[in-house]
Amino acid sequence: MKKFNWIKQIILLTALSAFFFSCDDEGDDGxxxxxxxxxxxxxxxxxxxxxxxxISANVIATAKIKSIELSLQGNATPLYTKESDFTNSESDLFTYTFTSNSLTDIGETLTFDLTVLDKNDLETTQSFDVKISEATLTISFTEDGTATEVDSIGTVDETVSIDFNIESNIGLSEVVIDRISEGADTEITSITTFDDAKSFTYxxxxxxxxxxxxxxxTDKSGLTLTKKYWVSNPLDTPETFTxxxxxxxxxxxxGVEGTLxxxxxxxxxxxxxxxxxxxxTNGVTFAAPSDETTTNxxxxxxxxxxxxNETYFKKASDATIYESGLNYLQLERAYLNEEVDEVENISGxxxxxxxLMRTILYGDxxxxxxxxxxxxxxxxxxITISAVTEGGSDDESDEVVVEAQ
Known part of the structure; x- marks a missing residue:
């Protein structure tokens, strides 16, 4: 009887050993x-x-790989499916090159899904995001090898040789240069073909x-950047008025006839x-004829x-602009560059x-x-002022030059 029990124990231990060994290549649940x-x-x-x-990833499937699929969320079809290259492979180094060539992707975040299916039809999906950068455009210029930030490119009648350096992170579509003279717009050049559409020097x-x-x-997405480069023009000799x-x-x-x-x-x-x-209340004050407070x-x-007439005023933040302005600085540029609100009356x-003043006279x-x-x-x-003016159309500019009496 004891011998029989001993034999049963050997059989039971053998069965358990076989069971545990059979589970070595499986998960905890078999x-x-x-x-x-x-x-x-x-x-x-x-x-x-x-x-x-x-896009690269290391893929492992104990039950052997059946397929690997890369897809882009929102697309009807996968970007790439790999399934014929596996011969009882448990691992694979997956690699795929992706290029965004849809303008609608600009500024958007793309979500990718990488899915692995094994031969037991078990699958794993891992998602990841890649943002397509916003479109950017930059322009600067270099003269005689020296970069500069100023917007003036020279004096009228001066012959210049300047490199305009243009950068686009998605590619250029067109570069146009126009000259503005006495209100007339003349196109100097229009370029639509580029050896390198992302970095161009003109x-x-x-x-x-x-x-x-x-x-x-203008870049391929339609984003446009406009930059104005001034030509320094000698201004009229200032007049004195009281x-x-x-x-x-x-x-x-x-007014245009001086003191009235x-x-x-x-x-x-x-x-x-x-x-x-x-x-x-306010002390000394200049006011436009259109300003209602002047009716007092x-x-x-x-x-x-x-x-x-409408006239708008700005006080110059740096009074030395007057001397520099008489030499090279156009009045429009001086006015626009003052980062304060224009007003119809100015005091103190x-x-x-x-x-600085901007005024509308005779429709100009x-x-x-x-x-x-x-x-x-x-x-x-x-009050005594020293004044210089510019502006208006060619036909009327002689009429509105402020003259001392």
Whole structure:
């Protein structure tokens, strides 16, 4: 009897050993584990449009690989399916090169799915994201090998040779250069073919004319960047003007004919640029004829006017702009570069301050730069300015040059 029990124990131990050995190649529950995917850390999180990326991963399937599939979420068909290259393979180094060539991908995040299927039809999917960068455009210029940030490219009648350096992260579609002279737009060049659409240098060799040049670059997505490059033009010699506050015997109106009395301003409404007054709250003040606050002082004069011109003011942050402006700096550029809001009346200035103006006369836009040279504060006081103007169309520019009386 004891011998029989001993034999049964040997049989039982043998069976258990066979069972455990049979489970060595299986999971804890007796089933082969699902495949595993290890994505390469070199896959970028962001790339430019039209830039290739390599997608690689180490794939393991204990039950042998049946197929590997890479798909892009939102696409109806997979990007790539690999299934005929496996011969009882348990591992594979998967590699695929992807290039975004759809303009709609720009600025978007693409989600990829990498799926591995083994021969037991067990599968594993791992997802990852790659952003397609926003479109960017840059332009700079280099003259004689020296890069510069200023927007002026030279003086009128000067012959220059400048390299315009243009960069696009998705590729250029067109580069256009126009010259603006006395309101007329002349196209200098239009380029649509590029050896390297992402980095382009244009040799701008030109005898400078007009007021400025405009470089317009457009990329393949339709993004456009416009850059204005000024031509320095000699400005007129400044004129000196004196006018008075509202109670002064000297005229309080200033226009294309210089200092004007009330009656003279009424007879030349279209040529009035500003009025000058002093009040207890704001002190010395320049105001546009269109500014409603001026009716407190000149209501009896301007209320019946048919034309009340618009004039806007900015105080220059750096008064030395007046001296530099007389040498090379255009008034429009000086006005636009002042990063303050334009106003229809401006107060509180003093001797040495520079006031920039933009005014609409005879349907044209003009710019005036004035420097306060003398000031007697009071409602019967006077102010003296040194002023220079520019702007308007070619036919009318002679009419509106401010002249001293």
């Amino acid at each position: 089933v082969d584990p699902v495949p595993s995917i290890s994505l390469s850390s070199s896959i970028p999180s962001e790339v430019n449009y039209d830039e290739s990326i390599t 040799d701008f060799s030109e005898t400078l004319e007009g007021e400025y040049y405009i470089v317009t670059i 006018f008075g506050a509202q109670a002064s015997a000297t005229g309080s109106f200033f 009395t009330q009656s003279e301003a009424t007879n030349d409404q279209e040529g009035v640029i500003l009025m000058y007054y002093v009040d207890d 002082f000149f209501a009896d004069v301007i209320s019946e006017w048919d034309v009340r 200035f003093e001797v040495g301050d520079v006031i 836009e003009y710019f005036v730069m004035t420097k306060i040279t003398e000031l007697t504060v009071g409602t019967d006081g006077t």
